[in-house]
Amino acid sequence: MLDWEPLGVILNEGQREELVRQALVALHLYERDRHYLVKEEKIQIIDEYTGRLMADRSWERGLHQLIEVKEGCAITPRKETQARISYQRFFRRYFGPAGMTGTAREVSRELWSVYRLKVVPIPTHRPMQRRYLSDRVYGTHEKKWEGVLDAITREHKKGRPVLVGTRSVDASEHLSGMLTTAHLAHRVLNARQDQEEAEIIAEAGEKARITVATNMAGRGTDIQLGEAVAGMGGLHVIATERHEAGRIDRQLFGRCGRQGDPGSCEAIVSFEDELVQMHLWSFLRRPSVALLTSSPGRLRRRIVGILFRRAQRRAERQHYRALFQLLKYDDQLNRTMAFSGRPE
Numbered sequence: 055m056l057d058w059e060p061l062g063v064i065l066n067e068g069q070r071e072e073l074v075r076q077a078l079v080a081l082h083l084y085e086r087d088r089h090y091l092v093k094e095e096k097i098q099i100i101d102e103y104t105g106r107l108m109a110d111r112s113w114e115r116g117l118h119q120l121i122e123v124k125e126g127c128a129i130t131p132r133k134e135t136q137a138r139i140s141y142q143r144f145f146r147r148y149f150g151p152a153g154m155t156g157t158a159r160e161v162s163r164e165l166w167s168v169y170r171l172k173v174v175p176i177p178t179h180r181p182m183q184r185r186y187l188s189d190r191v192y193g194t195h196e197k198k199w200e201g202v203l204d205a206i207t208r209e210h211k212k213g214r215p216v217l218v219g220t221r222s223v224d225a226s227e228h229l230s231g232m233l234t235t236a237h238l239a240h241r242v243l244n245a246r247q248d249q250e251e252a253e254i255i256a257e258a259g260e261k262a263r264i265t266v267a268t269n270m271a272g273r274g275t276d277i278q279l280g281e282a283v284a285g286m287g288g289l290h291v292i293a294t295e296r297h298e299a300g301r302i303d304r305q306l307f308g309r310c311g312r313q314g315d316p317g318s319c320e321a322i323v324s325f326e327d328e329l330v331q332m333h334l335w336s337f338l339r340r341p342s343v344a345l346l347t348s349s350p351g352r353l354r355r356r357i358v359g360i361l362f363r364r365a366q367r368r369a370e371r372q373h374y375r376a377l378f379q380l381l382k383y384d385d386q387l388n389r390t391m392a393f394s395g396r397p398e
Contacts, residue, residue: 073116080120087224091245092125100223100245105268107245142168142377143384156308157301164374168381183288184311187320191358198324202294203232205322206264209290210238215263215283218292219306220244221328225294226266233264240264259289269302277309288316295327296362298369323362333365 084090091098091107097118099108112118112133122129145151151169158165162173190205192198202218209216220226223244233240243254243265251270258265260280277289289310297303303321310317324330 076115076117077120080117080124084117084121085222085224086125087227088222090121091223092127093246095127096130097121097125097127098245102269105223105245105270140380140384142381145169157304160299160301160304160370164377168377178314180314182311183314183316184307185316185318186307187318189321189323189359189362191362192322192324193326195324195326198294198322198326199229199232202229202292202322203236205292205320206233206238207236210262210264212286213262213283214286214288214290215259215261215277215280216265216290216292217258217277217309218264218266218294220266220268221295221297223268226268229266229294233266238264240266243267243270245270259283261286269306275309276312279315284316287318290317291319293319293321294323296321296323296329296366298329298332298366298373300363300366300370329362329365329369333368334361 086092089100089102091100093107097112099111099113100106101108112130113121114133114135116132119129119132146169151171158173159175165171165173190201192201206216206218218229220229223246226242226244230240230242241254241257241264243251244267254265254267255275255277257263259277261283263280279288283289291307291310293303293306307319310319
């Protein structure tokens with residue numbers, strides 16, 4: 055147990071309750087190799103959206119120190135926040151914000167409400183040859199990973215390179231263990247191998263190459279196809295879990311079929327995935343829904359696809375509401391701090 059008194063910290067009753075609450079959060083809600091990595095005997099935060107380590111960042115209000123206690127690391131000094139500003143408020147300080155991205159469609163509403171920026175679609179320079187395969191949905195995690203292994207083996211036998219996207223370091227290493235057992239050579243790209251990222255990506259499009267990666271390989275990466283790979287169908291991308299934001303899925307799928315190259319992508323998911331558990335679990339327990347999701351053939355695929363899209367939309371609405379509340383707070387703060395009589 056963490057004893058604050060030797061550190062010269064005297065806690066009142068309310069502070070003790072807050073500390074206990076933070077300790078429970080650290081113990082039960084923050085997972086190793088998913089939310090953080092223990093590297094060089096230090097706790098390093100993993101960015102949920104990019105899969106990269108967030109250097110020199112730490113959680114506030116004692117949470118970081120409690121996780122250090124949980125993992126048996128040396129306790130670092132607690133940092134105090136002197137000032138803060140949201141990303142939205144910071145970027146609104148610029149006179150002419152603009153940008154370019156392949157996944158602006160999903161956040162067009164946010165871009166307009168926050169920055170008053172319209173999204174203008176630009177057609178691809180070469181015709182798109184990417185093929186989207188139907189989602190494959192399993193009842194459990196175990197069956198899902200078996201399905202992922204089967205899909206990798208199928209494409210590997212054709213000589214095609216395969217890129218498999220996972221949501222966490224732990225999931226990437228679990229799949230790596232399965233591939234090793236199946237005697238399939240592969241490379242893993244996650245926060246542990248961040249120094250080797252360029253080398254791994256450079257080889258990911260080679261013939262019969264298998265690459266298992268977190269979101270690190272899903273943002274702005276152009277994977278070049280090896281010799282004769284285009285004739286085999288190009289790069290095949292597999293998503294092992296749907297994200298709460300649909301644009302992150304599209305970022306992963308966008309690793310294949312670039313610059314007019316052929317390619318294909320598919321999602322292999324399960325009803326035990328976090329997205330479903332968090333946003334659809336109570337809905338799926340209804341007998342009528344359970345009967346529909348167990349229906350055979352095309353009807354089941356359509357129903358399941360609708361359910362997963364519904365879960366994503368629900369998650370995106372929650373995030374948008376949180377953003378809207380943050381913007382309201384920013385505007386209120388802006389009015390309060392405008393001593394000159396004119397907002398910034």
